[in-house]
Amino acid sequence: MAVTDPRVDARPVWDDGTWAPLPSLDGDVRADCCVIGLGGSGLTLIEELLRRGQSVVAVDATDVGAGAAGRNGGFLLAGTYDFYHDAVRRFGRGHAHAIYTATLEEIGRIAVATPEAVRLVGSKRIAADASEIDDCRAQFDAMRADGLPCEWYEGPEGSGLYFPSDGSFNPLQRCRQLARRVQHGGAILYGASPVIGIEGTRVITPGGSVQAPQLFVAVDGRLERLLPELAGRVRTARLQMLATAPLEPGAIPCPVYFREGFEYWQQLPDGRVALGGFRDRGGESEWTVDGTPSLTVQAHLERFLRRHLAIDAPITHRWAASAGYTSTGLPIVEEVRPNVWALGGYSGTGNVMGAIAARAIAAAAIDGEADRVTLFRTPTRAVG
Numbered sequence: 001m002a003v004t005d006p007r008v009d010a011r012p013v014w015d016d017g018t019w020a021p022l023p024s025l026d027g028d029v030r031a032d033c034c035v036i037g038l039g040g041s042g043l044t045l046i047e048e049l050l051r052r053g054q055s056v057v058a059v060d061a062t063d064v065g066a067g068a069a070g071r072n073g074g075f076l077l078a079g080t081y082d083f084y085h086d087a088v089r090r091f092g093r094g095h096a097h098a099i100y101t102a103t104l105e106e107i108g109r110i111a112v113a114t115p116e117a118v119r120l121v122g123s124k125r126i127a128a129d130a131s132e133i134d135d136c137r138a139q140f141d142a143m144r145a146d147g148l149p150c151e152w153y154e155g156p157e158g159s160g161l162y163f164p165s166d167g168s169f170n171p172l173q174r175c176r177q178l179a180r181r182v183q184h185g186g187a188i189l190y191g192a193s194p195v196i197g198i199e200g201t202r203v204i205t206p207g208g209s210v211q212a213p214q215l216f217v218a219v220d221g222r223l224e225r226l227l228p229e230l231a232g233r234v235r236t237a238r239l240q241m242l243a244t245a246p247l248e249p250g251a252i253p254c255p256v257y258f259r260e261g262f263e264y265w266q267q268l269p270d271g272r273v274a275l276g277g278f279r280d281r282g283g284e285s286e287w288t289v290d291g292t293p294s295l296t297v298q299a300h301l302e303r304f305l306r307r308h309l310a311i312d313a314p315i316t317h318r319w320a321a322s323a324g325y326t327s328t329g330l331p332i333v334e335e336v337r338p339n340v341w342a343l344g345g346y347s348g349t350g351n352v353m354g355a356i357a358a359r360a361i362a363a364a365a366i367d368g369e370a371d372r373v374t375l376f377r378t379p380t381r382a383v384g
């Protein structure tokens, strides 16, 4: 059952309400490249395409940052969905290290590109129980052995790890900044234009179509809806959050994730606390393309806020969004049909990975650097 409380804002806490909606597509247009999806990945991709001299038309079902990219937890975390030691086991040491290094570099790029939206304050992984403390130790040992930034943490939040190179950001603010920038650079962006068909590289929306020799589908959640051939490889889940009225700023110095990342929270510069999680406690019904909050998960979040975090401030926002999950833990970044490229399925970690995927796919599609997307392939022989 959905949550409906008129006193609570259904928009993400990141929305300052100042954005003027994009026009919708009306008629048939042409460009060198068409991008579907105006989240962080699609917008980074548009920047990369413009940089390569391509003309770009982009469409979104709703507007800039209307999906997970503008409705997420705002964590900028290095690495993959798997913790580093797990990634080493799964992908091999060299590959896991290459991905981790790429994400560290990308966090730096994001901070330089949109400094107003980003705070490089680090992040913490806090163990929920004794066995997770052991797992944190294994992660600590693996990261230190490979020279990656990680410190042991004991403090008010519990025991675990501190990652000094991570950060947090206002994801919607970043999307909107990127959108203004690419518009200024010549990209034509349309909102309220859901794609209802893809014929070759031609994109059909209710108001018109876009014909372009290269098509890029930059959609994380619901990717399998637009490209049904990906249905066995990516699955859409709903992730939910809430936010509170402001507390004394500085109570939570940096983003925290808990219980292997299922729960995550941070305090914003204005003192509000944003908390997400409990996807697994919602059961099978959280595997859905429905992006509205549910009573079950929101009740878990509220209980955790009151009991575990001991925060009694009123809840002002409750929201949800869709994210794509893959069984490999690596996103889909590839040409799925001739001249149709897909990027998505970040398994809840697309803020940094989505930007890397966008850069890789632009290099592969436009510059012919096919090897740039191999970072996202599971190596056939993972060696520890």
Ligand SMILES: Cc1cc2nc3c(=O)[nH]c(=O)nc-3n(C[C@H](O)[C@H](O)[C@H](O)COP(=O)(O)OP(=O)(O)OC[C@H]3O[C@@H](n4cnc5c(N)ncnc54)[C@H](O)[C@@H]3O)c2cc1C
Residues within 6 Å of the ligand: 036, 037, 038, 039, 040, 041, 042, 059, 060, 061, 062, 063, 064, 065, 066, 067, 068, 069, 070, 071, 072, 073, 074, 075, 076, 077, 193, 194, 195, 196, 218, 219, 220, 221, 222, 226, 238, 239, 240, 241, 276, 320, 321, 322, 323, 343, 344, 346, 347, 348, 349, 350, 351, 352, 353, 354
């Ligand atoms: C609640 C929540 C918390 C999260 N927290 C974090 C976090 O802290 N750190 C992290 O790294 N990741 C997090 N994630 C995951 C992360 O937000 C996503 O992986 C990332 O934002 C995906 O961005 P994107 O641009 O690839 O796709 P999306 O944001 O999914 O953008 C896709 C866009 O495509 C549009 N679209 C969809 N279907 C169509 C269609 N048919 N036609 C036209 N347009 C369409 C949508 O409107 C949307 O704007 C979280 C996700 C959620 C939901």
